[in-house]
Amino acid sequence: MAEQYWLGGFFIDLSRNQITHNNETLTLPPKVLAVLTYLAEHQGKVVSQDDLLDNIWKDTVVSPNTLQRCIAQLRKALGDDSRQQHIIKTHAKKRLQPGMQR
Template sequence: MAEEKKVLIVDDEPDILDLLKYNLEKEGYLVQTALDGIKGVEIAKQFIPDLILLDIMMPKQDGVETCRQLRDLSELSHTFIIFLTARVEEYSEVAAFETGADDYIAKPIKPRALMSRINALFRRKNSKQSENEKIEVGDLVIDRESYVVYQSGNELNLPKKEFELLYFLAQHSGKVFSREDLLHNIWGTDVYVLARTVDVHVRKVREKIGEGYISTIKGVGYKLEIN
């Protein structure tokens, strides 16, 4: 049974909202719903959910743009986002993870399978709570508690998965990790993510902190070091 975890479902299909709300509440979650992305962002600011289930194809504002706006909110830095979509094209999946999604699940939704994925996300979160909350590397201070990176005293706000990638590499400074290692440690074994997603996230982190930290080891993977 979940311990008062809060879930926001954003989908333009009332039948899906009702189905997911019923199953989540049966598991003990507190649930709110929205029929479009604009309303979803409004509710999220007040509700501060632990998890958002987000459809991609919606009127007024699609799920990808909604996810971008949600990831810009510092109060939602710890919130998981799972995309629910009927689209199966690779570019849709890549776009979802580029904007900070934690998982991507194709419709039709199977409630039991979805609950399993949700529980896996929360288990992973709980297992990380015992880790050191703050790491200093060069002029970077990476603060897990606030999900904020400080560089020479200036605050940098990285989307959730970019932050977790940087934090993980900083924990193991100097060690090389393959794309598969990073997928396993950042996204977990319960989520299917394309290897190129790692490359995209590394590129975006470099754009924010500069080129002198994450090195590419050709044919192997990535490592964090101070050049």
């Protein structure tokens, strides 16, 4: 993806680690913006926690809590929260029930 792109009304500038919306600019850590970029590249698809961990933190062991903190920072920057999920939506894990086939 380009170093700069639009996501809805948000201007994302990866070279400066910034998100700008309504003339307000926030600087975010590079990994947080890497998560946003990965999600933007896979818009409309459900991305698993494992996919994000494997692609953003290649060859590095981190806890799922690290990813959860990144998502929380993104939601705050984008005006989302865990209850009002407009931009980043969390999907519950689907588990097979006994008797169901894959």
